[in-house]
Amino acid sequence: MTERESASEAILDVAEGISAEPITQWDLFVTRLRRHRLATIAFFYMGFIGFVALLAPLFTCQKDDTFCGRGPVEMSGLTTVLMLATALLVGYFAYRSFVSKLRGMAVALTFVTVVLGIFLVSSWGLLDVPHVNHYADQLPDESGRILVNIAPRGSIPLGTDDLGRDVLARVIHGGRASLAVGLVVGALVALLGTVIGSLAGYYPGVVDQSLMRFTDLVLGLPLLPVAIVVGRVLPELQFLPGFLKQGAWGIAVLVGLLVWGALARIVRAEFLSLREKEFVEAARAAGASDRRIIFRHILPNALSPIIVQTTLIVGTAIILEAALSFLGFGVRPPIPTWGGMAASGASIAVRGFWWELVFSAGALISTVLAINFIGDGLRDALDPTQTIERK
Amino acid sequence: MADPLLNVEDLRTYFSTEEGVVKAVDGVSFKVDAGERRGVVGESGCGKSVTAMSIMRLIEPPAGEIVTGKVEFDGRDLLKLTEADMQQVRGGDIAMIFQDPMTALNPVYTIGDQLIETILLHQDVSKSEARDIAITALDDVQIPHAGKVMEDYPHQFSGGMRQRVMIAMGLSCEPKLLIADEPTTALDVTTQAQIMNLMLELAEQRNTAVLLITHDLGVVAGFCDSIQVMYAGSIVERGTGDEIFHNPQxxxxxxxxxxxxxxxxxxxxxxxxxxxxxxxxxxxxxxxxxxxxxxxxxxxxxxxxxxxxxxxxxxxxxxxxxxxxxxxxxxxxxxx
Incomplete structure (x- = not known):
C-alpha cells in the first residue's frame, strides 16, 4: 500500500515537473490560431487596413494649410512609403499583441481602445459632412489643369478617377465606410443575436415561440430590396439624428438590424442543447439563479460559435454595404466607399481606365476574404475538442 | 422521537406528453431522519430520480408538474417556498450529486472557480475565505495537491476524480441532506467502492443524511441504514437493509x-x-x-x-x- 502511494506520488512529481507552467485555455487558443497560417496573415492584414483607414485624414491631407479643406493634395512617394511602413508595423503589432500571452492581452486591449477612440472621433466629423470633398481632391498638373483618368505612376500610385481624384486616397477613405459598417454590424448582431437567441433557447414555450417567429420574419425579409427602400428613405426621416441620415453609420445600423437572424438561430440551438447538460442541472441544484445560469454557465460554452458566426456576418455586411453603395442606395457620393467606387470605376473601365474598379474591388474582396479567414481560424482555434500535437 | 429531517407526503409529479399524462411519481410518502442513510432502488423509469428532482423542485414546467404533495424539510414546506428561497435551499441545505461526473462540471471553468462559486452563493464569506474552504473540501475528498488542482479544468480529471470534486462541491456548504442520484453508475467497479466509502465516511463525520438513488442493489446493501423499493411511481416496500435483503415481503x-x-x-x-x-x-x-x-x-x-x-x-x-x-x-x- 505504502509502496503504491509513493509510486503515485512520484508520478505526480514528474508530471509537475513537466507542466511547471500550466497551459491555459488562452494558450491553447493562441497556439491553434498561430498554426492557421491564413488566419494569421488575415489578422495582420486587418490590422494594416484598420490603421490605414483610421488615420486616413492625416496621410492624404498633408500639404493642405487648413486641415482637410479643399486644395491640391498630392501623395508623394515618400509619404506613401512612410504610411505603408507605419501601417505594416501597426499590423504586426496588432498581431503580436494578440498572440503573445498575458502582457499581450493588456497591450491588445489598450490598442483596441485607442483605435476605437481615434476611429470614432475622426470618422464622426468625416462621414457627417457629405458635401465637402475634403479627403481626395483633384490633382492639377504644373500648369494647373485637372488630370483625370491618369494611369498609376510614381507619385500617383493607383492613378486618378474620372474627376481627377487620387484613387489611393479614395480607397483609403473608402475603407472607413466598410470598417464602420463592419464594427457597427458586428456589435449589433452580436448583441441582438445573442440576447434573442439565448432567451429563446433558455425559456421554452411562449418566449421561444414569439422570439423565433419574429426572427423568422426578419430572416424572411428580402435583404437587398428592403435595404434599398429603407436606405432611400433614411435621409428623409426627420426624427433621426444627423449622423444616421448620411454616411456609413445609418447604413451600418440598417444592415445590422437585418442580418442578426442567423446568429440568433445558432445561439438558440446552442442553448437548447446546453441547457439539457448535466452541469446546468448541477448548477441549478447548487442554487444558481436563471440569470446566473444563462450568463455564467451556458453563454461561455456557446461563445465559440457566436464569435465565429459574428465574424462571418461582418464579412457579409461589408459586401451588402458595398452592394447598396454600388447600386446608389448606400453611402452617397462624394463620400468614397469601395462599393461606390466600384460602380463609378465600372463605368469608366469599359473605356480602358481599369484602375479605379480594380483597386476598389480588390480592397473590398481582400478585406472580406481576410475577415472570413479570421472567422475560419477562430473556429478551428476555439474548438475545444481539437487537441494540439506536441512537437 | 424528534421530527424527521425530510418528510415527503403523498408526492405526485406528472408529466404531460402527447400520448397523455405520465404519472412518474404517484403518491410517494417517506421520512428521512437527520444523519440517516436511505437507499432508493428500482428499475429504470420507476420514478426514483423524479422523486429526487421533485424534492429539489428541479422539475421544469410546463413539461412536468408537482401536482400535489408536501415536501417538509427542516420544518419548512419546500413546495411553498419562493424561487429565491428555494435557490438558497439548493446547494445550501440540500446538495445533489449527479450520475455522470463527466458532464456535471462546466467545461469552461476551473475546478476552483466552480467550487468557489457554490460556496459564495451560500455562505457569507470573502473570496479568499471561500478559496480556503474549497481547498479544504478538496483535501477532504482525498484529492492530492488540492491547492494546485484548483487551477485545473474538468477535462484534466478522470471520472473518479471528477466525482470526488462533485462530492466536495456538494459537501462544501455543509448540507443537512445529500441526494446522490446514481453517483457511481458511470464509474468502474473499483472506483465505485472508493467513492462510496468516501461518501459514507464524510456523511458520517458531518451527520449528513443521504438519499442514495441507485439501481445497484449491491451498493445499497453495504451503504444504507434503510431501503425503499420503488415500482411504477410508488413505494412498494420499505425497511432496514436486513429486512429487505433477507426477508423480502x-x-x-x-x-x-x-x-x-x-x-x-x-x-x-x-x-x-x-x-x-x-x-x-x-x-x-x-x-x-x-x-x-x-x-x-x-x-x-x-x-x-x-x-x-x-x-x-x-x-x-x-x-x-x-x-x-x-x-x-x-x-x-x-x-x-
Missing part, C-alpha cells in the same frame, strides 16, 4: 433480489429475471401495479391498489398477499 423485491449475483448463496445456473416490462405510467394497470408481472397475483390484486402497510415481519410493504406468502422459503425461479 413484496414479490417485486423478491424478484429483484433473485436477479442479483450473490457470493453468499449457492451458485445458480441462471439468474432469475422479473418477467415482463414495467407498465405504462400513462395508463397503469388497475389494481396492483405489479400485478401483471407477479407470479402470485390473484383476483384481489387485479381489483384493488394495495397500500403501504406494516407487515408482520416489520417492514412496510404494499402487497395484498404479503402476510400469506412466505417468499423466503420459495426458491427463486421455482414458479417460472
Amino acid at each position: 413484496h414479490p417485486y423485491t423478491w424478484g429483484l433480489l433473485g436477479s442479483m449475483t450473490r457470493l453468499d448463496e449457492s451458485q445458480q445456473e441462471r439468474l432469475n429475471s422479473v418477467r415482463g416490462a414495467p407498465p405504462s405510467l400513462i395508463n397503469p394497470p388497475t389494481g396492483c401495479r405489479f400485478g401483471p408481472r407477479c407470479d402470485f397475483a390473484q383476483d384481489i390484486c387485479r381489483e384493488a391498489l394495495p397500500i403501504l402497510h406494516q407487515s408482520q415481519e416489520g417492514q412496510k410493504v404494499a402487497c395484498h398477499r404479503s402476510d400469506e406468502l412466505d417468499l423466503k422459503s420459495i426458491a427463486i425461479g421455482a414458479t417460472s
